[in-house]
Amino acid sequence: MRRIWPKITRIYWDPDYNLPVIKPEPGQEDLFYVLKLTEPGDARPAFTVDFVRLKRAIEYEFLSDKLYRRFFMDYFLLLNKVPHWDQMWEIVSSGNVLGQLYYDPFSERWRFRLNYTGAYLAINEGLVDKVVVDKKIFRGQVLDICNSSSRQVVLVDENNNIKGIGETIEDKIIVTKVFKEKRMPIETSWKKSGLQDALKHNEYGILFYEEKAIRFLKKLYNKHPLPVVVSYSGGKDSLTALDLTIKALGDAQVLFNDTGIELLETIKNVEYVSKHYGLKLVKASAGNAFWKAVWIFGPPGKDYRWCCKVTKLVPIAITTRRQWPDGALNIVGQRAYESMDRARSPSIWRNRWVPHLLSASPIQEWNQLTVWLYIFRYNLPYNVLYEKGFERLGCYVCPSSTLAEFKEIEKHYPDEWNKWLEVLEYWRKKLEQPKEWIKYGLWRWHTPAVAKKRLIKHIPNYVLDWQKEYKLRLLNSKINLSPIKYHYEDNKLVIMFNKEVINDEVQQQFITNVLMLKKKIHRVKESGKIIIESAKTKVLINNNKVIVEPYDSPENLEDLADILKIIYRIYGCAKCGSCVLWCPQRIIKLTSHGPLPRKPCNACRICLEVCPISEVLVEKVVLPLITDDPGIWKRPTRRHGTEIIETFRFMGIISDSEV
Numbered sequence: 001m002r003r004i005w006p007k008i009t010r011i012y013w014d015p016d017y018n019l020p021v022i023k024p025e026p027g028q029e030d031l032f033y034v035l036k037l038t039e040p041g042d043a044r045p046a047f048t049v050d051f052v053r054l055k056r057a058i059e060y061e062f063l064s065d066k067l068y069r070r071f072f073m074d075y076f077l078l079l080n081k082v083p084h085w086d087q088m089w090e091i092v093s094s095g096n097v098l099g100q101l102y103y104d105p106f107s108e109r110w111r112f113r114l115n116y117t118g119a120y121l122a123i124n125e126g127l128v129d130k131v132v133v134d135k136k137i138f139r140g141q142v143l144d145i146c147n148s149s150s151r152q153v154v155l156v157d158e159n160n161n162i163k164g165i166g167e168t169i170e171d172k173i174i175v176t177k178v179f180k181e182k183r184m185p186i187e188t189s190w191k192k193s194g195l196q197d198a199l200k201h202n203e204y205g206i207l208f209y210e211e212k213a214i215r216f217l218k219k220l221y222n223k224h225p226l227p228v229v230v231s232y233s234g235g236k237d238s239l240t241a242l243d244l245t246i247k248a249l250g251d252a253q254v255l256f257n258d259t260g261i262e263l264l265e266t267i268k269n270v271e272y273v274s275k276h277y278g279l280k281l282v283k284a285s286a287g288n289a290f291w292k293a294v295w296i297f298g299p300p301g302k303d304y305r306w307c308c309k310v311t312k313l314v315p316i317a318i319t320t321r322r323q324w325p326d327g328a329l330n331i332v333g334q335r336a337y338e339s340m341d342r343a344r345s346p347s348i349w350r351n352r353w354v355p356h357l358l359s360a361s362p363i364q365e366w367n368q369l370t371v372w373l374y375i376f377r378y379n380l381p382y383n384v385l386y387e388k389g390f391e392r393l394g395c396y397v398c399p400s401s402t403l404a405e406f407k408e409i410e411k412h413y414p415d416e417w418n419k420w421l422e423v424l425e426y427w428r429k430k431l432e433q434p435k436e437w438i439k440y441g442l443w444r445w446h447t448p449a450v451a452k453k454r455l456i457k458h459i460p461n462y463v464l465d466w467q468k469e470y471k472l473r474l475l476n477s478k479i480n481l482s483p484i485k486y487h488y489e490d491n492k493l494v495i496m497f498n499k500e501v502i503n504d505e506v507q508q509q510f511i512t513n514v515l516m517l518k519k520k521i522h523r524v525k526e527s528g529k530i531i532i533e534s535a536k537t538k539v540l541i542n543n544n545k546v547i548v549e550p551y552d553s554p555e556n557l558e559d560l561a562d563i564l565k566i567i568y569r570i571y572g573c574a575k576c577g578s579c580v581l582w583c584p585q586r587i588i589k590l591t592s593h594g595p596l597p598r599k600p601c602n603a604c605r606i607c608l609e610v611c612p613i614s615e616v617l618v619e620k621v622v623l624p625l626i627t628d629d630p631g632i633w634k635r636p637t638r639r640h641g642t643e644i645i646e647t648f649r650f651m652g653i654i655s656d657s658e659v
Contacts, residue, residue: 006343007336008040009367011078013095018191019076019198022370023205033095033186038082042337043092044368045195046077049389054091054101057112061152067127071098076193078369085454087391087404094188103404105440106458116179119154119162130154131173137164143173195376202373209370210244213362217248217331220348220360226329228252229282232273234266234383235393237333237363239273240371243380244362245331246277252331255320257284259311260291261395263413269383276381284319286311293574297617298427298473301399304446306616311395313353314578320354327356334361337368388412399444406441430476431469434462446620447630466630470621479572483625493551495626497544501567502530534559554637562605564622565614570594572613579607609639
């Protein structure tokens with residue numbers, strides 16, 4: 001299903017100079033083409049590594065570099081990222097998208113596929129082979145004809161009309177693409193061009209966006225004269241935001257969050273940039289938190305992001321509250337075209353996890369081309385990882401990374417990669433997964449996601465059993481507590497765990513913690529059992545059983561969820577300190593048995609909502625097992641931690657005007 005982007009960017013093309021234009025001068029819009037890119041159209045300039053990948057891919061497909069030399073070599077190329085099961089870019093040369101450069105995880109190499117425009121130009125100049133088909137074709141069809149030695153051929157009919165693309169395998173051709181849209185190439189001068197040409201041709205556009213961003217920052221500071229801090233990640237966007245901030249406001253502090261799983265070049269770049277601008281560097285650090293927590297949660301996933309809470313949100317919140325207790329103006333390099341969520345975000349906002357900071361992005365409407373042209377124009381000290389082929393920077397074990405990016409980690413940073421492989425191998429064996437679980441990055445999805453199922457189709461005899469995988473994840477973690485059976489008896493839900501849920505060692509801690517649930521819940525202890533009653537729900541905990549009665553409403557499920565969160569917090573506390581940080585009463589302490597209040601609390605439940613054990617492990621592993629629904633965490637009755645800002649406002653930490 002096609003995703004509809006709330007915002008799309010526009011890049012123009014000057015056919016005479018054969019160069020992109022980020023912002024035409026007034027009255028000149030009609031002189032240029034608008035590039036036809038896949039939304040949101042956030043294209044970037046090609047680096048040397050991109051040219052190398054493209055050349056090798058074309059040589060692999062066509063057994064020659066003639067196509068590369070004719071249409072790509074010595075031109076100013078743009079790469080536009082498009083949806084793919086791994087990594088794929090549209091390649092723009094001379095104002096035309098001529099094909100896609102993509103990483104094939106099964107052959108573990110970069111490949112290139114012509115689109116209709118590229119095929120039209122290529123066969124007109126005799127640069128690639130064509131094969132005539134005499135009937136209608138469809139994707140995946142096997143044709144018993146092959147009169148070409150190249151891997152990729154253009155399929156045409158008897159009238160030389162382009163129908164699709166085929167891949168030759170032995171003496172047959174497999175149809176890999178059938179063209180429905182036939183986009184003819186735009187007319188350009190095909191003039192050779194480079195970076196300096198592009199910079200000169202975009203002077204007006206660069207200055208336009210620069211001056212607009214500076215005005216935005218000055219106006220923002222005049223309205224909110226707070227200490228200025230720039231969140232710097234070591235990436236291109238935050239570097240641009242930092243440079244603009246210094247130009248607009250003259251001074252700032254630099255905030256960097258070291259997750260403990262950053263690459264060395266990023267650490268070096270952060271330190272160099274801080275010294276380059278002569279700014280104070282404030283570091284938030286997660287230390288070794290990730291490597292400790294991974295034995296509790298298991299590998300993180302795109303849909304199982306416990307890592308962000310442990311290594312980012314908590315360290316940042318702790319550091320910024322200590323450093324700027326009265327608030328600060330936080331400048332970030334967020335852009336609308338990075339994700340759907342950021343496309344919907346305003347330019348000024350408050351993050352619910354750091355509400356004392358007023359965040360703003362001066363480059364919210366900038367595309368990648370604008371960012372890079374700005375960086376090159378002013379010779380800013382960008383991270384060298386971009387030149388090594390890294391598309392995104394940050395945690396090198398991030399589940400949002402592609403297999404292509406992991407291949408670069410393995411190539412350039414074997415020690416770091418082997419450390420992560422040891423962890424993955426442990427979990428692969430414990431989860432009883434085949435070697436392909438690591439090879440194809442199946443660990444990157446926790447739930448039975450569509451993308452995961454797509455990859456699994458290429459693994460013979462692979463059976464996706466998410467219930468088994470979830471149980472094994474719990475049983476082989478440091479928690480070692482999993483629901484193993486669950487059934488209904490007379491409107492009761494009976495859950496059996498692999499061991500005694502409450503034992504002598506943690507019983508008192510549980511009883512104390514249960515007071516955090518809700519004021520309407522009380523507890524009764526009798527003959528070794530624990531009974532928790534609310535207005536509509538009764539929960540009995542006895543040895544290895546948890547019984548909920550009645551079990552006939554969303555409220556029953558939410559009461560059960562709260563109790564399970566408290567139990568699992570006792571067994572699996574990651575010592576991240578999130579509950580300590582966000583407790584409005586400042587009464588929670590971390591002990592060997594988990595978080596405990598030093599005195600009775602007011603049952604606000606914020607500690608439950610901000611705990612990664614509660615919000616991630618219980619919601620996305622435990623509850624799905626009990627309900628047989630891997631998507632139960634999306635339920636409308638689920639109680640979230642969105643009341644945090646309201647709590648802070650009630651406490652007077654931030655005013656109504658700032659929320």
